[in-house]
Amino acid sequence: MTSRRDRKGRPIVAVTGIGLVTPLGTGKEDNWRKLTAGESGIRSITRFATDGLRTTIAGAVDHVFEEGMHSAELSEKLARLAGTEAIAESGIGSKGNFPGPLFLAFPPIEIEWPQRFAIAAASGANDRIEYGDLVRAAGDPKFRPFYEASKYGVVPDNLAEHFGTQGSPISLTTACASGATAIQLGLEAIQRGECEAALAIGADGSITAESVVRFSLLSALSTNNASPESASRPFSKNRDGFVLAEGAAALVLESYDHAVARGARILGVVEGVGEKADNFHRTRSSPDGKPVISCMQKALADAGVTPEDVDYINAHGTSTPENDRMEYHGVSTVFGERLKDIPISSNKSMIGHTLTAAGAIEAAVSLLTILNQRIPPTINYQVPDPAIPLDVVPNVARDARVTRVISNSFGFGGQNTCLVLTGEPAA
Amino acid sequence: MSAQREVWITGVGIVSALGEGLDQHWDKLMAGGPPPYDDKTFAPYITFPVVPLNLDTQIPKKGDQRQMEAWQRIGVYAAGLALTDAGIARNTEILDRADMIIAAGGGERDVAVDAAILTDVRRVEKRDAFVNERLMSDLRPTLFLAQLPNLLAGNISLVHGVVGSSRTFMGEEASGVDALRVAHARVAAGQSDITLVGGAYNGTRWDLVLLFRLGTPLLEAPFRPVWDRGPQGALALAAMGAFVVIESREHAEKRGARPVARLVSVQSSRNLRKPGESESTLRAEFEALAGSVKKDRAVIISGASGAEPATSEEKTVVAETGLPVRATATYIGNGMEAQFFANIALGCQAVRKGTLFPPSGSGDTGTAPAGGIAQALVTSVGHWRGEGLALIERID
Structure with a gap:
């Protein structure tokens, strides 16, 4: 059998399993239905008292939360749900024996x-x-x-034991880019030939009163408490911050050859990844967009493709005034004239910002977009921002031919990661 | 798989209770004096505070210093030492494409705010609402940035300009081993030409003393070396930061860099720590390296933590090798995510100097080989999880 290689002679890395949990529901079927129906998962917070808080809304996973759960326990439960769904779909390994390492994007935890x-x-x-x-x-x-x-090493160890992954589990954080970084680490390990498969999970169930306070004190959150469902408004003129949310996604990554040899269904391919750190400011992205431009360009170059080859951009699109403006500047520089023909939507308009999990969730949704040839909308797009002229797939999902997606993740602390995803190459 | 490239360590930065930089560390260790611990600040628990740092030399802007908490300042400082040692500090062409992998803790809290809330909350009816209001009014907005583990990397990008890429691993000692393992594998495979990798930790904080006290014994007087802390074992929390710059041999030679040592191999494993499992895991890692170790010119720099039974199990394995052994945590304490890098740094110094400091405690054995030290095997048996082993080699 001849081995399938990418444009750079590396093993092709396929996705053979996807798991997804968001405020909208558990499982990718339920999530996909609601995402393409333009439903919002944002609600008033009921998990704890919100007296005295400036923001009282969130995309909490109340359907997963159990009374008394610590953030670590809820995040671990989310990771288990997503991981289990992905592994079951993939059919890889056997129960409790995953034939590769675990890369886990996980929130920092502490005594609460x-x-x-x-x-x-x-x-x-x-x-x-x-x-x-x-x-x-x-x-x-x-x-x-x-x-x-409250110990960082515990949850990755529990998950390694639960899924039976191989070797030392890696738990990581690159702030809001973490989920994409987990995928990147798995991709690189397979490209190095270290393993044939890897389990990449991003999970975050860390909404507490104190976490709301912390983001509030940085003026990052929407305070549109009166209408939770319409608070997350990426690219709108009246956007006023992001909405904290929880969720998880898992991808089973596998060398294409390995997947084909065992007759697995190829759901998509992680074709390239780019990363670039920003040294402008601790919480703000460089206003000239240079790092995110470089990040997207590096991802395209890594995939061996050009802006012409991209059909859809899965935006970071947080709904903060600054991010969305900077992201527009970045994509308009990278894609130039072509941008007017590329739809770009933000899953965060419906899910909110799942922080550590976001990069993984949005990679999962990007793959579902390719599989279903349908683009989830940017909801709450009532007042376009004239400074951000984009086709944001406003309010209603759209059928479209989508063969290649770039998914952006830009993090606090200047950590940026972009993924290039495509469908089954033989299809 | 592509041909593996040789990986060199070309820069080292370390700060701990022993001092700043490898030479200060080695001088203190060779002198064999009492370990520089503190038994007063967190009495009855013994800790290892970092030596005072002249922060301005590595973090010139006061504003930057203010936006960080101690663990980040320690880390940014040590990272700067490593970049300087490698000769790439302020070299924007290289820093722009230099990768970075950090092993970090985090969660630094404002203990005064916590204590005041815990004190006052007993007098109020609506507890949760009271806490919300107090946090909103009393927390410094920028404290959050000192609590996020990835903001050590973020601060290194800001202060030193390392911006090729940035990843942060979490999870005590094991995350340090994995950070170096992944960084090594990336350089060896051609995924990176040059990477700054390291960690920082500040265990001399009440919130971390509290966290560890909840689940593991902390060392109290009388002070004992890590090997000899009794059947329950004990940790002595420390503040330290340690970084190395690693790069492909080609990249180093092309820029005329002076190598510190060759990083031959980094292994990491885990198990559930049933009796004997640390021992068998670490033994397997030594066996995997058997073909590469020069038995008459190698030494072991042990990362034994003082936790039991992990430390006793490690002692059995390192004794079996017949190689000289020195555990460093006796002198620098437990720095968790930063520990392995501190030991890698000290291992570099052992192969560079060819000397070995005096033994301390029952697991420290042997003397420096007469023919000089060509290799250092650096262990990391985490206090709770993770068995790691690296091989460093002298470049002649």
Whole structure:
């Protein structure tokens, strides 16, 4: 059998399984139906008290959340759901034995307020409580679960055990680009010939009052609390920030040869990836868009294609004033005149911004877009921003011929990753 | 698979309780004095604070220093030392395409705000609403940026201009091993020409003392070397930062870089830590390298953490090799994500100097080989998970 190589002589990396959980629902079928129906998953927060918060809406996965769950537990549950769906579709390996490594995009976790309250109560301190009091109370074995819920290494290890992945699991964060970075690491490992398959998961279930406060203090969030469903408005003139959300996606990545040899269905191909860090500012992207331009160009070059070959852009599209303007500037520079013929939509208009998971979720949706030849819309597009003249697939899904997608992920801290995805090459 | 390229370490940066830079570290270690621990600040627990750093030399803008918390300042500082040592600091042509993989913790909290809320919340009825209001009014907006693990990389991009790419791994000691393993594999396979890789940690913080106290013993007086902390074992949390610049031999030679050492191999594994599993996993990693190790000129720089039974299991395996062994955590404490890089740095110094510092504790054995040190095997048996092993080689 001759081995299938890409334009650069590397093993072709196929996707043979996709798993998806978002505020819209669990499973890609349910999600796809709602995404193409233009439904919003954004609601008023009910999981915790929102008194005193500037933002009281989110895309919380209340259908997955169980009372009392710590962020690590909810995020792990999301990762399990998405991973299980992807592996089942792929049919790879056997139950509890995935023949490759795990790359997990996961939120940073820590001790949370309910735990802090419990330890403080046990400290018996009557007057001022100091950390020393908490430390003195912390040795009680009943608090050990708090330790495991707040340690970075625990969830990747649990998932490696659950899925039976090979080797040391890698847990990573590149802020809002994390999910794409997980896919990139899997792609590179297969291209190096280290493995025939890899499980890439992005999961984030970390909406807490404190996380809302943190983003609020950076003025990043929409405060359109009165109408949650229409709060996320990427590319609209009246956009006012992103909406925090939760979710997960998993991709089974596999060398094309390996997938074909075992008769697997090829759902798509990860054709190229680009990354470029930004050294402009800690939370703001370089206004000239240079890093994201370079990132997209590197992704296209890595895939060995040109802007002419791209049919659809899955935008980062966060709905913040700054991102959407900068992203427009970036895509208009990269795609030039061709841009007017390329639809570009933001899944975040419906799902919200799932942070660590977003890059993986949007890669999954990009592949579904290719598989179904239908582009999910940018909803809440009522007031176009004249400074951002884009075909955002406004409000209603559209049938279209889509063979190649570029999916953008631009992160806080200047970490940018773009993926180029296509369909089954033999199709 | 494409032909593997030779990978060189061309720059090293390290800061810890022992000092700044490899020479200061080595001088202190060779002198064999008492470890520089602190038994007062977090009494009864022993910690290893980082030496005072002249931050202005690596982070010239005060505004940048203010936007970071200690763990990030330590990391950005150590990264700057590594870039300087490699001769690429401020070389924008190289930095623009230099890749970066960081192993990072995070979560630095404002303990004063936490303590005040915990104190005051007992007097209010609507607890959650009270916490919301206090967090909204009391948290510094930029503190969030000191809590995100990826913002160490972000700050390195900002301060030093490393912008080729940026990835951050999380997960205690194992994430450091995986960061170096992936960085090595990428350079060897031609996916990267030059990569800055390393980590930073600040364990001298109340919030981390609390986290570890919840689940693992912390070292109390009397101070003991990592090998000899009793059946329960104990950690001594530390602040440290360590980075290396690795690049393909071709790339290094083309720019006339002076190599520190060759990075031959990096392995990482995991298991559930049932009795004996750390031992068998680490043994398998040593066996995988058997063909490459020069038995009469190699030493082991052990990353033993002091946690048990992992440390005892490692002791069995390293003793079987018959090679000289030195554990460094006795002198620098536990720096989690940064630990492995600190040991890689010290391993580089061992092969460069050909000397080995005096033993401390029951697992430190042997002396520097008479024929000089050609290789250092650097172990990482994490306090909770992860068995790693790297081989560093002298370039003559």
